[in-house]
Amino acid sequence: xxxxxxxxxxxxxxxxxxxxxxxxxxxxxxxxxxxxxxxxxxxxxxxxxxxxxxxxxxxxxxxxxxxxxxxxxxxxxxxxxxxxxxxxxxxxxxxxxxxxxxxxxxxxxxxxxxxxxxxxxxxxxxxxxxxxxxxxxxxxxxxxxxxxxxxxxxxxxxxxxxxxxxxxxxxxxxxxxxxxxxxxxxxxxxxxxxxxxxxxxxxxxxxxxxxxxxxxxxxxxxxxxxxxxxxxxxxxxxxxxxxxxxxxxxxxxxxxxxxxxxxxxxxxxxxxxxxxxxxxxxxxxxxxxxxxxxxxxxxxxxxxxxxxxxxxxxxxxxxxxxxxxxxxxxxxxxxxxxxxxxxxxxxxxxxxxxxxxxxxxxxxxxxxxxxxxxxxxxxxxxxxxxxxxxxx
Numbered sequence: 001x002x003x004x005x006x007x008x009x010x011x012x013x014x015x016x017x018x019x020x021x022x023x024x025x026x027x028x029x030x031x032x033x034x035x036x037x038x039x040x041x042x043x044x045x046x047x048x049x050x051x052x053x054x055x056x057x058x059x060x061x062x063x064x065x066x067x068x069x070x071x072x073x074x075x076x077x078x079x080x081x082x083x084x085x086x087x088x089x090x091x092x093x094x095x096x097x098x099x100x101x102x103x104x105x106x107x108x109x110x111x112x113x114x115x116x117x118x119x120x121x122x123x124x125x126x127x128x129x130x131x132x133x134x135x136x137x138x139x140x141x142x143x144x145x146x147x148x149x150x151x152x153x154x155x156x157x158x159x160x161x162x163x164x165x166x167x168x169x170x171x172x173x174x175x176x177x178x179x180x181x182x183x184x185x186x187x188x189x190x191x192x193x194x195x196x197x198x199x200x201x202x203x204x205x206x207x208x209x210x211x212x213x214x215x216x217x218x219x220x221x222x223x224x225x226x227x228x229x230x231x232x233x234x235x236x237x238x239x240x241x242x243x244x245x246x247x248x249x250x251x252x253x254x255x256x257x258x259x260x261x262x263x264x265x266x267x268x269x270x271x272x273x274x275x276x277x278x279x280x281x282x283x284x285x286x287x288x289x290x291x292x293x294x295x296x297x298x299x300x301x302x303x304x305x306x307x308x309x310x311x312x313x314x315x316x317x318x319x320x321x322x323x324x325x326x327x328x329x330x331x332x333x334x335x336x337x338x339x340x341x342x343x344x345x346x347x348x349x350x351x352x353x354x355x356x357x358x359x360x361x362x363x364x365x366x367x368x369x370x371x372x373x374x375x376x377x378x379x380x381x382x383x384x385x386x387x388x389x390x391x392x
Contacts, residue, residue, distance in 0.1 A: 001036040001126045001232060001292070002173055004114060008133020008182065011044045011087035016088035016279060020130070024292075031293055032304055037124065039117040043109040046102055053092070054084055082268050093134050094188075107142060107153035114160055115170060122171035127161055128292050129178055132278060133223060136183035144194045144202050163207050175206040176295055178213040179288050181278035186225040196232040203238045207240025210240050212291050215283055218246045220254060222267065244287055250274035298331035298384040302338060303352055303361045309376050311369030314362065327377055329385040336360065338385070340377050348373055 003024070005017045017040045028035050061073040074080070097103045118127070131139040141154070148154045161175040203211055219225040226243040233239055249255040254270035257263075278284050306312060326348075327340035334355060341349045348370050352361040365373045 001128065001297070001336070002117060002121060002124050002366055003036045003128045003130065003292070004117060004140055005038070005040045006110065006129065006131040006135035007040075007042065007044065007094040008131075008135045011042075014040060014042045016040065017130075019280045020278070020285055020288075023280075023282055024289050027286055027289030028293070029064070031289070032047055032308065033293055033296065033301070034304060036292070037117075037121050038127070039113065041110055041113045043106045046096075046105050046109065079268065082271070090134065090184075094137070094228070097134065097138060099365075104152060106138060107157070110142070111160070112136070112154045114157060118160060118173055119170035121173075125172045126176040126295070127173040128176055129161075129183070130288065131179070131183075132181045135271045136180040137188045139178070139180070140185050140189070141192060142195065143206075144198050145192055146194075146198065158202075158205075162205055162291040175211060176209070177211060177291055179216070179291065180213070180227075181216045181284065182218065182221050182275050183215060183227070184223050184225060185389070186227055186230055189230070196234075198235060199231065199233075199239060209295075210238050212237055212295060213241045214287060214291050215243045216246065216278060216287065217243060217333075218250070218274045219248065220270040221248045221268075221277075222271055223275050246277075246281060246283060250277055256319065297335035298333045299336040299352055299354065299360065300382055302331070302380050305359060305376060305380060306350060306363060309365060309369065310372050311361075311365045312363045312373075313365070327381070329381055331384045332386045333384075338377070338380060350377065375388040 003021075005020075007016050017038070019042075021038050024038075025035055057077075061077055064072055064076060065073050077083075097106055118124075129139060138172075142157050145154070160169055161173070162169075163174045215227050217226055228241055228243045230240075231241055233241060249258065250270035250273040254266045254273075257266035257269060324341045324343060325339055326342050328337065330337045336352055336354045339351045339353070340349070343349065347364055347366065349362065349364040350373065351359055354360050
């Protein structure tokens with residue numbers, strides 16, 4: 001399983017995703033699931049240096065005070081911190097991406113990094129993309145826009161994450177889920193003009209399975225908006241979409257300002273913190289992990305559980321006698337089946353098979369651990385099984 005991050009505005013630190021990665025690892029460990037591989041993509045150095053812009057603004061403000069000594073530049077140009085913060089950085093980075101050459105360079109960097117990531121793990125079959133802020137617009141553009149020429153890096157990214165065979169595809173992975181955080185896609189799509197038909201057509205090319213899409217919106221993030229109704233997806237859509245709202249204050253200043261009815265103060269003091277909070281919020285890590293874990297094949301989850309049974313050992317030979325089968329059932333998601341066998345010495349062996357009846361796990365326990373194995377198989381049958389048959 002591969003998890004690939006795409007950052008948003010004003011990101012100049014390659015460690016931006018560390019807190020969220022730690023949160024996801026914690027959730028996976030608690031669920032006793034094998035940890036994914038993570039890759040933090042980075043393209044922030046492509047964008048303009050806005051210090052130059054604000055240096056020019058400072059020169060203009062200083063000039064104003066020199067021309068009119070009685071004028072206070074701070075009163076003539078209010079809310080400097082707010083202007084210089086998220087709004088300036090978001091607008092500047094967005095317009096920079098929309099520049100043809102710089103936008104292409106951003107997509108090239110993302111394509112190169114994704115290719116290297118998949119090349120390093122060619123055995124993995126699932127790719128989960130998590131994007132934030134401007135990164136969600138870039139991802140939306142890459143996945144669904146019709147504007148790109150054949151040699152644009154967006155085309156390479158699409159070939160990398162698609163289900164079809166492609167010589168440039170370094171591994172098996174195809175797009176499995178999308179998470180967007182702090183996303184302004186709703187407004188920028190008025191310019192990009194991507195509709196539900198475009199989305200459905202592209203999604204079907206990326207994977208034969210349904211794709212989960214989680215869109216996280218912090219209550220105080222004025223950049224982030226829900227997407228559900230605007231996507232206009234049908235009941236039979238291959239895209240399973242959900243908006244999640246984080247209803248909490250971004251910081252103590254916002255809490256205090258809201259309590260005394262100072263909404264404008266609350267907005268100014270909370271916007272930057274709210275927009276960057278997704279990387280550190282435990283509920284975001286939990287929601288992403290639940291989305292990813294929910295599409296892990298049952299057969300893989302069962303194997304993880306069986307490996308933890310006390311005394312589990314791996315046999316050198318496999319038994320095939322149908323007469324010795326005491327439990328056999330398929331998994332509900334169609335990812336395979338389990339068989340429990342008792343041999344002539346009353347030693348219990350357990351096997352997990354793929355849908356093609358290839359054995360992907362085999363193990364046995366000695367008599368002292370038989371009860372633990374039987375209890376685990378009963379749990380697996382209840383949690384993952386269907387159409388079970390028992391022989392006594």
